[in-house]
Amino acid sequence: MDVTDNNDRQKKFPGEIHETAGGGIVLSKLDEVINWARSNSLWPLTFATSCCGIEMMSVASAKYDFSRFGFEVARATPRQADVIIIAGTIVNKMAPVLRRLYDQMADPKYVIAMGACAISGGPFFYNTYSVVKGADHVIPVDVYIPGCPPRPEALLHALITLQGKIKAGLTREQIKENSYLNP
């Protein structure tokens, strides 16, 4: 997916408007409208395990402000969150906690792996007895952002990429269901 493609998806409401006297009619596919709505209201979970968390807080606060893109408020409970940003190193003792948080989130749910530690175990600590070498060993990841830590702009880009991905079609669960129906 290139950047222009991504930007197009940002602007367009899915469907077409037919002007009629006294108003208009919108023709659209319900699936696309749902995806459009979902992608513009993604509440992240307040979850950070190391220095990437500081950068995430910066993106949440006034200077970068991810609520401009529909990421609104960070929720302190997984039951109210739509997206989990894995910001930091996941160690073996944290892995079951991360798994449980993910399991407690309501579907549809999305995962962003932020920074080198969440992607691969990190540039410093990977050769250790205690570090999980990539959070995708524990939960499925939708978008990866490299960096140590990534710039706030990079996190914003990842968030927008996730929105593009949601608008592009089916959720992971839906793809799985369809593959059961039409093997």
Added chain:
Amino acid sequence: MLMEELKIQFTELLPTISFEEGGEWLNAYVAPGELKSFVRKLRLQPGLDFDYLFCLTCVDWKTHFTMVYHFTSTIYRHNIVIKAKLNNDNPEIETISDIWRTAEMLEREVYDLFGIKFLQHPDLRRLIMPDDWVGWPLRKDYEDPVNMIKL
């Protein structure tokens, strides 16, 4: 109290003590067998009053271990670093948790990661690692073929 004055006092208390030069704080080496009776005097002796143990850790030098204790006095604000060399085969030293209560947790941490045995410790269990963990992960010779690449 000035560093030189402390040195004189310490040498009076323990003639076998030796000092290391060059640090910000006064560094003193003590034989592991003499450590406990010596640090008890540091705490109780009027004028010294080292009432605060603010760091307790260990260093693995491959040939031996060094226990490192940082003490300070909240009354006089003087500091000292006490070190004790332990041998590799059977690293053990007496606990000081009955003198400074905070040592109880700190010694458990050192036991957990370095496998130093603290004699007469009230509750020497693993602190951070899982209870069924095998091995001492911060030792230089620690090997974990599943998670670590040998460099």
